Amino acid sequence: MGGGDHARGEGPGASAACRGGRSGPAGERPGELPESAAGLYSLDHERRLYAAAADLERMRAWALFDVHGSCNDRIFKSALQSAHSAGDPGLGAHILTFWAAAAYNCDRPAEAESMASAALSTVRSKAAPFVEALAYAGRARARSHLGDERCWSDLDFAERHLHAPSRTRTRVSRSGPRRVPGLTRLHPAGDGTPA
Template identity: 35%
Template structure:
């Protein structure tokens, strides 16, 4: 896909039309169809150095600030719906809204500043569409929307927004167990936005770096990145952060770093395992205390993180208790990602299957996700 405005608009037109017409379901073929390795990363590396193309004047209705503010307001509404209910319920609606926004780009007239702002609004809306599709388990389509959104952010000249979309892609790659690619995407985001990223963006990327290093068994690197994330977060002024970074609050920092410590504990066979697990429990517990009420899916993830940390040190009763809450939250939202995390917990509880609480935990998860 060329790094040009017309190519970006055409790609979004194709994606929104096909998504609204074709029904999808999650299966292993879809998950395996995502781009990975050099096939994904080589084209994206151009993002770090590409500059916005000149916007060609066109005839049509004049695009104004009210149009852009309307798209931003709708994007905020969809983000809130995603946090409360998961991505399954609203994903078709956000795709339809993106089609309308993209149509304005394709048919309206605008000056340079307004055009760049409109591309940024479409990019942000596209990141929400990709995120909902990812949460709905539609991985190939989600990746396509993320890539189109990165292109739109590039045409907007907004490297910080592009870095945000790349971290969404990194989370998807990690979810699909492409851990090296996840870490590479974070590194690309850090490099490409190095002169433009806000403290919250830099802290978020460092926290993800900590998590992915831990998954890869690189515990010292994980601890270094976690410390960097915490130091950078101390510099955050929420009033100076863009709307797309509102999700990365202290609760999200604690949850991400807490999971990194949990994963590091799994790799640690020394007596330090208990210390790492305790740190994870403290951070995840603090995240839950700080979570706003509308972050329902995040709360489910926090409880699942606590359950998995309890299992790392063989505390089956604690894992059972946290799983009960996670299952209640899972029942209230539509999220394939939460279902996938429950399935991982099911597997991790297998060594304790002769304990009644672990057996019940596995039985309940099996009933919920099948």
């Protein structure tokens, strides 16, 4: 592959899903485990692998946005499909929030508003308030660019969620159940707003 392929995140190190190619031997579809792997992983382990792949694809798409200022829909879509395979709607919403931010910054505010709304409908009252705040803030940015006055209520909701007590959930480990914060993924900007 030439140097241009690396610039698009499609070099030798790119995942098959990111390149749009096959994930294994001919006849297998991306997002499916090869037959040779069937039975080697527990369902829980398989879901963790898909979640890791989804987050790596999200990071690849965001890095391409940072470097080239373009929104790579194909990679974001692949990340979203991996999150779905992982059975993790919170991760899917997290990916949609990043995708919305990239779309907004690439002059696609209507698409960004739709993506942020989809993220909100997925996580509303199910994820940490911080996750909802990010989605509300992303939708507010898209709506403000569209001249939609509802951006102000989205900002109010985002602020309320930032100040809300964090929901917790029980995570079971080998040592038994423990309470952990509901938010496990942080936004790269660190300030609670998509860049």
